[in-house]
Amino acid sequence: MSHLEIDLEQLKNDLIQMWNLVANQMEKARLAMINGDKDLASEVRANEKLVDAFELKIDMDCENIIMLQNPVAIDLRFLLSVLKINYNLERIGDYANAIAKSTEHSEKPWPTDIIDEIKIPEMFFIAQNMIQVSLASFEKGDRKLVKGLFGMDDKLDKINNSINPIVCKLIKEKQDDIPMLLDAFSIIRKLERAGDHITNIAEELIFYYDAVVVKHSKLNKKKI
Amino acid sequence: MIQAEAKNINVWYGDFHALKDISMTFEPNTVTALIGPSGCGKSTFLRLFNRMNDLISNFRLEGLITVDGQNIYSKEAKIDEIRKGIGMVFQKPNPFPKSIFENVAYGLRVNGINDRKTIQETVERSLRQAALWDEVKDDLKKSAMSISGGQQQRLCIARALAVQPRLILMDEPASALDPISTAKIEELIFELKKSYTILIVTHNLQQAGRISDYTGFFYLGDMVEHDLTKKIFLNPSNERTQNYITGRFG
Numbered sequence: 001m002s003h004l005e006i007d008l009e010q011l012k013n014d015l016i017q018m019w020n021l022v023a024n025q026m027e028k029a030r031l032a033m034i035n036g037d038k039d040l041a042s043e044v045r046a047n048e049k050l051v052d053a054f055e056l057k058i059d060m061d062c063e064n065i066i067m068l069q070n071p072v073a074i075d076l077r078f079l080l081s082v083l084k085i086n087y088n089l090e091r092i093g094d095y096a097n098a099i100a101k102s103t104e105h106s107e108k109p110w111p112t113d114i115i116d117e118i119k120i121p122e123m124f125f126i127a128q129n130m131i132q133v134s135l136a137s138f139e140k141g142d143r144k145l146v147k148g149l150f151g152m153d154d155k156l157d158k159i160n161n162s163i164n165p166i167v168c169k170l171i172k173e174k175q176d177d178i179p180m181l182l183d184a185f186s187i188i189r190k191l192e193r194a195g196d197h198i199t200n201i202a203e204e205l206i207f208y209y210d211a212v213v214v215k216h217s218k219l220n221k222k223k224i
Numbered sequence: 225m226i227q228a229e230a231k232n233i234n235v236w237y238g239d240f241h242a243l244k245d246i247s248m249t250f251e252p253n254t255v256t257a258l259i260g261p262s263g264c265g266k267s268t269f270l271r272l273f274n275r276m277n278d279l280i281s282n283f284r285l286e287g288l289i290t291v292d293g294q295n296i297y298s299k300e301a302k303i304d305e306i307r308k309g310i311g312m313v314f315q316k317p318n319p320f321p322k323s324i325f326e327n328v329a330y331g332l333r334v335n336g337i338n339d340r341k342t343i344q345e346t347v348e349r350s351l352r353q354a355a356l357w358d359e360v361k362d363d364l365k366k367s368a369m370s371i372s373g374g375q376q377q378r379l380c381i382a383r384a385l386a387v388q389p390r391l392i393l394m395d396e397p398a399s400a401l402d403p404i405s406t407a408k409i410e411e412l413i414f415e416l417k418k419s420y421t422i423l424i425v426t427h428n429l430q431q432a433g434r435i436s437d438y439t440g441f442f443y444l445g446d447m448v449e450h451d452l453t454k455k456i457f458l459n460p461s462n463e464r465t466q467n468y469i470t471g472r473f474g
Contacts (some may be wrong), residue, residue, distance in 0.1 A: 002471055070430050073466050099439045211459030 025096035036109025044100035051093035080209035123191040129196040156195035233287035258430035260442035311384025315396040317376035319368035354382035374405025394424040
């Protein structure tokens with residue numbers, strides 16, 4: 001193994017760790033919210049510093065490899081993709097942190113009927129599944145896993161687009177829960193945005209695998 | 225439009241098959257880098273374009289080499305005339321043991337140009353094109369052997385430019401130079417392509433990336449891949465090319 005290959009392997013392992021860390025943050029944010037577990041929410045908030053530190057380390061490692069080893073072809077594509085995936089993972093980490101913050105500051109536990117009606121568990125399920133599928137693709141270099149991600153994001157968008165009337169109805173019906181409903185509305189938006197970031201990651205994976213730029217393109221990404 | 229072309233080229237040195245059925249075309253005002261491991265045939269290929277391999281006793285060629293549509297290996301082609309139109313720059317600077325001025329003027333005099341004013345104007349123009357004029361304009365009578373290696377190499381380029389070649393061939397022109405001289409040569413190549421077509425053999429892959437529009441990868445006498453340099457260095461089509469440029473070769 002060349003020096004460059006060793007560095008790239010290490011970088012890959014670090015990014016996988018970052019991915020798992022963000023996946024855990026999202027899972028803990030979900031559990032904290034569903035169970036009204038403020039301690040777990042605080043743990044997510046404390047771990048946010050770890051996510052930030054990991055992002056900086058991976059950025060620096062990418063810069064060093066590009067600067068010192070002049071990578072080309074698949075190695076260069078890998079590094080450019082890692083830089084952008086790293087950024088997108090950090091943003092997903094921010095959303096987990098923000099969701100945990102809502103739980104930490106909420107005056108009472110989230111009523112199950114409300115969060116079910118506004119489909120928060122379903123959105124968590126899809127977004128977390130997207131994180132796992134994208135990670136599996138990256139870990140195994142499995143090109144086929146990527147295209148499923150675009151369909152999952154469509155599902156998140158669909159829920160997000162259908163949610164306004166439901167929240168409006170609940171606000172009218174449950175005047176005492178308005179602050180909580182506004183928080184829930186914000187969480188829905190964050191989960192939808194998390195899906196967008198995984199879609200960005202999927203586009204970076206396609207660039208890494210195939211040197212094809214699909215972002216902002218009218219290509220049917222599900223058929224790529 | 226095609227400035228130079230190699231068509232179905234096969235070369236043998238005795239029994240050794242050095243180049244195998246190679247076809248490439250070169251557009252005007254482009255730089256093409258020829259890369260590949262030592263012994264892959266890239267220098268042999270480069271030297272076909274000014275018939276330098278003819279000097280090797282057991283050299284044998286099949287196929288067609290044209291420059292500006294002229295078959296340079298035809299029976300009618302005169303080797304001296306061909307070389308007048310094709311400049312060559314070697315790895316090691318090889319100025320003549322003459323003054324700076326005479327080095328550049330030499331090719332003109334050989335070509336029968338004796339008008340003093342024409343020679344002076346051409347020497348100045350060539351030295352300017354080679355980005356050397358400002359450094360030597362007050363020392364034109366100084367021996368070419370007394371200037372630095374980087375300056376000598378640019379002088380050799382000026383000497384090649386003086387006869388206004390159709391094609392410039394460079395065989396690792398910066399590999400014996402320090403980074404500053406190398407950067408000057410690279411800038412110069414970038415400027416020269418506005419007026420000339422350049423083929424360059426280089427072992428320095430970063431240099432190929434910096435200066436060339438097209439790259440050809442040679443391996444064991446085959447031309448494995450010839451494409452836009454941006455394509456080769458981002459997404460080569462052939463796995464052997466990828467393995468070579470990423471250092472995973474062999």
